[in-house]
Amino acid sequence: MVVCHSLPSELVTLFAAFDKDSDGRISPSELRVCMKTTLGEDVSAAEAEALVASVDADGDGLLDGDEFVRLVSAAEVMAEDERRRGLREAFGMYEMEGQGCITPTSLKRMLGRLGSEQGIDDCRAMICRFDLNGDGVLTFDEFIVMMNAS
Incomplete structure (x- = not known):
């Protein structure tokens, strides 16, 4: 397995789980499989490619450690935005x-x-x-x- 030293320690295990062939990069197909098995999210090949492309700084069609961190960070921001919208809706009811x-x-x-x-x-x-x-x-x-x- 290629160790990515730039990853925060809490993401090393997650990165390794997604990097099925242990080449130090996550392909869109690896992303799809792991999103389904670990997160229960079923994404299409096109969606996985779009996710990778959204943070793929070097344009190689794969995620390295830094790009993976950006993807995880973007997902966390989106989840927080969704949670905040739900709280705003609940607040409005009260x-x-x-x-x-x-x-x-x-x-x-x-x-x-x-x-x-x-x-x-x-x-x-x-x-x-x-x-x-x-x-x-x-x-x-x-x-x-x-x-x-x-």
């Missing part, structure tokens, strides 16, 4: 229309819709736990902190 925040009243209303009847004091206590600036409501950033804590 916030009071036009307020841009979750109030005890809007939290009580949404919990009631979800079948969990809570008193207004209980809702204030729930908000207080994650209300970082002490204004009695949850902003989107405070909501993210709350969701990361659970």
Whole structure:
């Protein structure tokens, strides 16, 4: 196996798993196989080639260690963007229309819709736990902190 010294240590094992022929490079076909077996993602040959091409700095149609790191980083950014969109959508369900925040009243209303009847004091206590600036409501950033804590 060719060892790629430029890879962060946490990615060495992952790179080796994708580099089936141990040549120090990952081909689009190796990428496809490993995405299916390790991540459960079924990508077409064209999609795998496009993924490789998106970070292939030297134009050889293969991923070296640095290019692999860029691909993993891009995937992490895309996953975080998707997660943030989902959180924004969830936040929108709880916030009071036009307020841009979750109030005890809007939290009580949404919990009631979800079948969990809570008193207004209980809702204030729930908000207080994650209300970082002490204004009695949850902003989107405070909501993210709350969701990361659970």
